[in-house]
Amino acid sequence: MTDQTYIESSPPSVQADDRPIWPALARGWRRKCPNCGKGPLLHGYLKVNDSCQSCEQELFHHRADDGPAYLTILIVGHLMAPLLHFAFVTWRPEPLTLFTIFAVGCVALSLYLLPRLKGAIVGYQWSKRLYGFGKPD
Template identity: 50%
Template sequence: MSDVSVSDPNERPLMPSIVKGLQCRCPNCGKGRLLHSYLKVVDSCSECGEDYSHQRADDGPAYLTILVVGHVIIFFLTTMWEYMRPSPLTLAITMCSLAAVVALLVLPRFKGMIVAWQWAKRMHGF
């Protein structure tokens, strides 16, 4: 018997797809945009024509965003409190601003990553 494994010609590589999704690009070609507004997924890729009208990311991107934002906030909160001891109002304003900025930056990228992961694994109609 041979140890050579034959790969499926229909197999979609996971890691390159996820990287393209994190860049909000089409996981198939990497050229077309995956989102046409802040969080709205395009119906199809403008470059390769891949259909995304049936994708469903649901709450996955929000959960990942909360996880990341929570860790970032806790790190900066403890660091600021330990070394600067700001007033509670300053700390609250700083942490709320930081949380909003980080959440707004990572949410579309996580949505692109989830859609690309689903595309690579042929989930939800892909």
């Protein structure tokens, strides 16, 4: 394959890569606009704003759907299952005590993670220009 063939067959990727992914993920995790990092991404608990109040970036394009809930369940399950096993084997608490402690822990961790993971998914979609975020800035 010659250099000329490679250049002609490779797709232009400059536009798709000009939005850095890690800052967008971090801004989304903080529930801020993935573009400017100043305006709020969410209003209420999980509702994404239609646009940023600071930079007017349109945010209604997102398609987070069930992704944040799936990731929340995945993370909480992988953290709590080993802890539950460790607590049961080590201390052998009463079942009702064990259930109460871990039920509260699972709910609290889920409530903490869900909006942050939704923000991170919206930030990822923005950085990769997925769905309607592909329009030029």
